[in-house]
Amino acid sequence: MTHSVTKPMRSDAVRSRKLLLEAAAAAFAEQGVEVSISEIAERAGIGKGTVFRHFSTKEDLLAAVVSANQTLLVTIGERLARTAAPADALLEFMAAAIELQVRDRAFCQVAHGEARDHPDVRNGLAALTVVTATLTDRARAHGAIRQDITGQDVMLLMSGIFQTASPLLPTQPQLWRRYLRLVFDGMQADTPALPGPPAAPQSSWQQAELAGSPITG
């Protein structure tokens, strides 16, 4: 990940990389993963070749953008875990995650499998899983949410909420708050246990892949 043993980047290369990542983040967010490398390069004001100098495939670039978001979220989650009360910390974390992602078309696609095999994305997801579990466990321990909710449930619910609100984002940019509130109410509901086991940990993605889709068979 880091380049501590390699020669340090030239300053213009550093600048190019920054421009590229910003442009890519914006482009992926607006248009989804189908946006072309040409357009990203143009938005960054650099040449197409330079994109491939920094990231040897398009998927690497996407993974870099996605994992930067993941890292940011992890940081936010860790801070909240240290500074906020259990219930507040979890709710604020979910709000932050959703607000960050609701504007991001590519993130929805990633949630559905795009680039999920990339090491950086996988690592980011693992870190995110850890911090989400921490926050969830604290909230659960303090009775702020029902007993049968796991960190993995929370991760999926965050993803679901932004996807719920995403279609109407242009006209109702705050709609996600409505559904976050509703879902959080559900997370606190004092009703019989939720049906089925909680979501399995992330490694199930790999198993899923190996197993083949039950739809096809």
Place this chain on the structure above:
Amino acid sequence: MTHSVTKPMRSDAVRSRKLLLEAAAAAFAEQGVEVSISEIAERAGIGKGTVFRHFSTKEDLLAAVVSANQTLLVTIGERLARTAAPADALLEFMAAAIELQVRDRAFCQVAHGEARDHPDVRNGLAALTVVTATLTDRARAHGAIRQDITGQDVMLLMSGIFQTASPLLPTQPQLWRRYLRLVFDGMQADTPALPGPPAAPQSSWQQAELAGSPITG
């Protein structure tokens, strides 16, 4: 809709069309709208040209698959509205919709704008909106859900739930039941009003298009 005056289809054409629609439904569900016509044709065991004989563009084919799903849902919803108690009707309708769509990758993309301009899809959505509103209004009138939930909210929540559960579908095909329960609990919660206005009716999609995205600006 019906073609009572038209000559009936030849049996081989009927068979081809059936194979095609099944193959297309499966392919779109598994791989999303990006799946190629060639692959669909191959899976159906027919020639590429035959696909275009039945649907003159790829988008028409997608719209046919999507609107068939929409029609099925509308039928289910209408039956439930006649036969089931208000709260049960709504819950069962949501369950049916989610179960039908959770397996469908293309449906997620449609929820995010793909093919939404196709007349068949638009009509299907309108019909779906009507029946969802009916069921929601009944449930609300009977006090089965909180007062500030609209049919449009329900449509978005259904879409969100299947998208929540979709990533883990291969290993945990029943996971959506968990989140449907949780959301339905949230829909019944006796807490202060949900923040913000409910989702605007569907026509806001068009307005959104005209208004341009606030993200880009």
Place this chain on the structure above:
Amino acid sequence: MTHSVTKPMRSDAVRSRKLLLEAAAAAFAEQGVEVSISEIAERAGIGKGTVFRHFSTKEDLLAAVVSANQTLLVTIGERLARTAAPADALLEFMAAAIELQVRDRAFCQVAHGEARDHPDVRNGLAALTVVTATLTDRARAHGAIRQDITGQDVMLLMSGIFQTASPLLPTQPQLWRRYLRLVFDGMQADTPALPGPPAAPQSSWQQAELAGSPITG
């Protein structure tokens, strides 16, 4: 060409063939040789398969239409040769040919090589060449045109005139009369001999093909 030894056509087949030829003539005239067999069949009110029952390739159909025009012209030319004065006969023949063809987009394309290899077209052209030469020779013998104009020249000039006027046909349908008059004046001009030899007889088309194009080489 004729089917004297074969079984006579069924009356519905005769009717289909007539409808087909009329529709094809109109379609080729309006849209050129690129018009699709589907459209021709539809205009004729018959099935696509029936087109191929009557003409086993599209080129055969085109050749039939073209050679019907050629035959008609030959008939007109032969009558004029019998009934009109030499100069009038030639001028009227040219007028008839141009008027017939000026509306025909496909004919321009045939003039430039399309279907020229088809036996029927070749035969029609041969017959047309004969009658044109007859009329030209008579006119020349009577001093109605300059001595160095041949029948082949006249054939090419007819073709050129309708192509001159063709682009403006929609707005000025009578424009060809203007250029026929002008060319006919040129054919009578009392000036030094025209440069170069007259056009060679039609067989040169074949030689041309074998020789390859001087442009490419």
Place this chain on the structure above:
Amino acid sequence: MTHSVTKPMRSDAVRSRKLLLEAAAAAFAEQGVEVSISEIAERAGIGKGTVFRHFSTKEDLLAAVVSANQTLLVTIGERLARTAAPADALLEFMAAAIELQVRDRAFCQVAHGEARDHPDVRNGLAALTVVTATLTDRARAHGAIRQDITGQDVMLLMSGIFQTASPLLPTQPQLWRRYLRLVFDGMQADTPALPGPPAAPQSSWQQAELAGSPITG
């Protein structure tokens, strides 16, 4: 037109573009507008993608080839207007135009409407119209041609002559001289006025389009 502020093209791009334009000109000339991009690319010895890098549609490529010819002709005409006597200037201009175009199958198709809507072609045609009118007016003013011949007539006649001679080009490449002479004699003929009004100025093409074809109705 010129790109004085733009970065100069890279030498390899210049070479590709030159190869492409030459190959395209030859291919369109020989085979007409129906020639495939694949074949053009192959003849140019470049990849298919490179064609689209230089011209974003096939029609743009065709327009580039056609308008290069138009520009060349305009230049020739303007020089002749400055340097030659009125009658000679017109005759030489017609000769140059015909010689340039007689080899060009695509040009015939353009004369019949192909690509006429492309801005470059339209502009080229307008410029060609202007210079032809200038030369024609001078010749008429000096009594070198009859009074009722307009520039528009001359443009159509040039087009007609090369189309007259085009079919026999491979075996008789100089045949057009024969018909140019004949037509020019006709343009000088001292006979009663030519029938009908002269050809309308070029804008009639547009009117024609709007009016619909009298053939179809």
Place this chain on the structure above:
DNA sequence: CATGAATGAGGATTCATTCAT
């Protein structure tokens, strides 16, 4: 015999990626 359903080769175009400048 007529029909139109099925076919698949072929065409224009896009775009991630490679490589000469």
Place this chain on the structure above:
DNA sequence: CATGAATGAATCCTCATTCAT
């Protein structure tokens, strides 16, 4: 090292022709 020119595989779609009904 940055650039953008070149590449060609892959995509959607058309249409002459074949063949089952």
